[in-house]
Amino acid sequence: MSSLLAPGAAVVTGAGDGIGLAIAERLAADGWFVVGVERDARGAERFEELLAGSGAMVCGDVRTEPVLEAAVASGEAHGPLLGWVNNAALNRRGTLHEPVADEVREVFEVNLLAPFWGCSLAVRSFLEHGVPGRVVNISSIHATDAFPGFAAYDTAKGGVNALTRYLAVEYGVAGIRANAIAPGAIRTEMLAKAIAEDEDPPRMQREMELLHPLERLGTPAEVAAVAAFLLGDESSFVSGQVLGVDGGATARAIRLDSAPGLAGGGNADGG
DSSP: OOOOSSSOEEEEESTTSHHHHHHHHHHHHTTOEEEEEESOHHHHHHHHHHTTTTEEEEESOTTSHHHHHHHHHHHHHTSOEEEEEEOOOOOOOBOSSSOOHHHHHHHHIIIIIHHHHHHHHHHHHHHHHTOOOEEEEEOOGGGTSOOTTBHHHHHHHHHHHHHHHHHHHHHGGGTOEEEEEEEOSBOOHHHHHHHHHSSSHHHHHHHHHTTSTTOSOBOHHHHHHHHHHHHSGGGTTOOSOEEEESTTGGGOSSOOOOOTTOTTSSOSTTO
């Protein structure tokens, strides 16, 4: 269990399922009061059922500043507000030579502008109340490794990494820390749906697994564990960093066969 400076509140955007919900559950187990932001009604209900008594839900779109302001107010009411996790994201495929303007705009609004304004509101609250707040931005391996067909998504996630570094440098003097997590392919409901809808689901799943030297998909709980670490006191001298939770995906250039006898070991979920 992470040691906290004091009982406090943390905001988690996109908290209705997948990585966001896993982070919310982990933080609640660690003693945080968690304010979730979720636009999907079913996801909001799931959050409220699982975090009854240790969380509050703000229903709405992270692109809407009043929604983020409501999350700040809720966190301060159960606070102090000490943590902020920008997790909400949207993935749309697209290229530079055949862009769909509305989809490009939506990707940037959800994946970069919303985290920008979330960080802005969080920092303002931290400074106003004189607390050493902590920010965790959920980035992606797409931020550093380009994937064909993801022009806007790759660019937006690169911006998230830059935002994280800026926040850490500008506000470190106030004791505020900022870090990012770059997940690989994580076994979320969204990914499971994409695999199931593929024309060859087993092939697609295996290709996704082979992105990682560990040759499996990650789990939301594995990302949540790193988020809890970065928000806790045990990471008190970690700031401005991007931590890969990617099964080793970004550590290699190409996939090569391993030494004889190594295949098949340690591939179960959880390592």
